[in-house]
Amino acid sequence: MGNSLEEVTKHYTGKRGFFKNLRTRMAWYLDRPLRNRRDLAYLLTLMHLDGKGVEIGVAKGEFSVVLLENSRLSILYSVDPWREYSEDQYDDLNNVAQQINEHRYRSVVEYFKKYGQRSQILRKTSREASRTIDDNSLDFVYIDANHSYKACKEDIELWWPKLKSGGLFAGHDYLDGHLPDGDFGVKSAVDEFVAKNHLRLYVIHQEWPSWYVIKH
Ligand SMILES: C[S@@+](CC[C@H](N)C(=O)[O-])C[C@H]1O[C@@H](n2cnc3c(N)ncnc32)[C@H](O)[C@@H]1O
Known part of the structure; x- marks a missing residue:
């Protein structure tokens, strides 16, 4: 699969969707973590989470498309x-x-026009955007912005109150350490948050693992 948003879209629709949906159902009924972060989209439907969601950190828009x-x-x-x-x-x-950021932004704006009002692009930092969203108004939050411990902890604190009870709270790169790709403290920030709030944590074990919890 190539990297263009057209190719990503083509890849994740069609027949393959049926099997991913089935795999998600199995994991859900067996109370096991999902196998791929893309299955989070199916999990939302399974949980009747059809309201508003947010992705923090969009870059080229690949996961927003999914x-x-x-x-x-x-x-x-x-x-x-x-x-x-x-x-x-x-x-x-x-x-x-x-210059690359401008290009990414312009191509996301252009490509996401096909989703009409379902897609709202907020060119803001996580903190700025959080001020525009009401508490207890979201069904889904996915955090994938600055992965440092401090920034991830702040994102969790900013967005947890925005989620409705019963909603899905998730994020990418459940890792710690100074890796070639950058500075990661997501695992520590998430573990602290989960322990403090007595939540059940699910981890999607991929090369770049995702994490998720359900708000009760
Ligand atoms: C790993 S990329 C996102 C990838 C995307 N979630 C995906 O899976 O397709 C991280 C993005 O976070 C953005 N970012 C960095 N700091 C941020 C902040 N304070 N608020 C929101 N986004 C931020 C960066 O501009 C970058 O585009």
Whole structure:
């Protein structure tokens, strides 16, 4: 599969969707973690989570496309400032030059027009965007922005109150350490949050693992 948003869309629709849906149902009924983060879109439908969702950290829009194509979310907010940071602030391969950020933003805006009002692109930081969303209003939150411990902890604190009871709270890159791709403290931030709130944590074991919890 290539990297263009057209190719991603083509790949994740069609017959394959039937099997992913089935796999998600099996995991759900057996109370096992999902096998692929893309199955989160099917899990939302299974849990009747068809309201508003948000992805924090969008980059080229690949995962927002997966969510829009495979879930029944009425609105997906795609939040990213598409701006270059200093390495001190954001040590990550996705901290790209401003010119590349502009290109990413423009191609997301153009491509997401096909989703009409279901797609709301918020060119804002996580903190700025959180101020525009009501508490207890979202069915789904997916955090995949700055992966440092401090930033991830802040994102969790900002977005947890936005989620409705019964909603799905999730994120990417459940890892710690200074990796070639950047600085990661997501695992520590998530583990602390889960322990403090007595939540059941599910981990999707992929090369870049995702995590999710359900808000009771
Ligand atoms: C790993 S990429 C996102 C990939 C995307 N979730 C996907 O799976 O297709 C991380 C993105 O987070 C964005 N980001 C960095 N700091 C942020 C912040 N404070 N608020 C929102 N997004 C941020 C970056 O601009 C970058 O595009």
